[in-house]
Amino acid sequence: MTKTYLGIIGGSGLYGIDGLQDSIWQSMTTPRGAPSDQILTGRLDGLPLAFLPRHGRGHVHAPDTIPYRANIDALKQLGVTDVLSISACGSFRDEMAPGHFVLVDQYLDRTKGRAPSFFGTGCVAHVSLAHPACDRLTDSVATACTKAEIKAHRGGTYLAMEGPQFSSLAESRLYRDTLGCDVIGMTAMPEARLAREAELCYLTVAMITDYDSWHPDHGAVSITDIIATAHSNAGQARALIRALPSALNTSRDPCSDGCDRALDHAILTAPAHRDPALVTKLGTIAGRIL
Structure with a gap:
């Protein structure tokens, strides 16, 4: 039986973990280069945990850089089984207000120019993304939100935009009214895609900071207001993380959604035609199959 090892990717405003025992920041290398920052590892009430600040400490990485x-590869190298992605987002719904969290279950990807896959020419793979969020992990996080007294909405569609600018009013209306999205952010893609290829259970927790630009009573997005709400949300995120050890099973059966077996029938390139250099790069990600 696999032991749960939780990886947390922290977004804007969340750059560390409180109360982590035996903690150490460690540098990692991967075939795809270095991750965003060193990774903080330790145990939280007995739960093995690895924390990676997505933008780097000091917020040095833009969404497209x-x-x-490398981030997903590094977490997989450490033995992480579950990834909780915490991300600041805007809301397209009145009821999903600033300060609320959304446990995302679907994505609409409008990013461009970002490498979307670990695979490619010489080793082709197609994984299913019909249900990109892990239900089992969502159950645990929903329980932790209740324990931490956080207002959380289970389910929502995340519009992944390129950024770094915020939406125009026309874009905001399109995403909300025509495409039917619930929240908007800049970083969940290709992260969710890569987590599935790496056979990791994955969930985005969208921390709402604003109403984007569609809301008639709130006007354009204000970075000052976003930062203030992000700091408040970060406190709630820390409370959520503290509640996770009692909500997650430390020992787990194979994932009921099949996240940990996503590559079982995904690799199409015949062994004799696989690019040895790419296969080497895929050692951590797809070693179970290759």
Whole structure:
């Protein structure tokens, strides 16, 4: 039986973990380069945990320069089984207010120019993303939100935009009214795609900071207001993390959603035609299959 090892990718405003025992910041290298920062590892009430600040401490990476592949590869190298991605987002719904959290279950990807896969020419793979969020992990996080007294909405569609600018009013209305999205952010893609290829259970917790630009009573997005709400949300995120050890099973059966077996029938390139250099790069990600 696999032991749960939780990886947390922290977004804007969340750059560390309180109360981590035997903690150490460690440097990592991967075939895709270095991750966003060193990774903080330790145990939280007995739960093995690895924390990676997505933008780097001091917020040095823009959404389009984050080394997404290196981040996921590094967490997989450490033995992480579950990834909780915490991300600041805007809301398209009145009822999903600033200060609330959304446990995302679907994505609409409008990013461009970001490497979307670990695979490619010489080793082709197609994984299913019909249900990109892990239900088992969502159950545990929903329980932890209740324990931490956080207002959380279970389910929502995340519009991943390129950034770094915020939406125009026309874009905001399109995403809300025509595409039916619930929240908007800049970093969940290709992160969710890569986590599935790495056979990791994954969930985005969207921390709402604003109403984007569609809301008639709130006007354009204000970075000052976003930062103030992000700091408040970070406190709630820390409370959520503290509640996770009692909500997560430290020992787990194979994932009921099949996240940990996503590559079982995904690799199409015949062994004799696989690029040895790419196969080497895929050692951590797809070693179970290759």
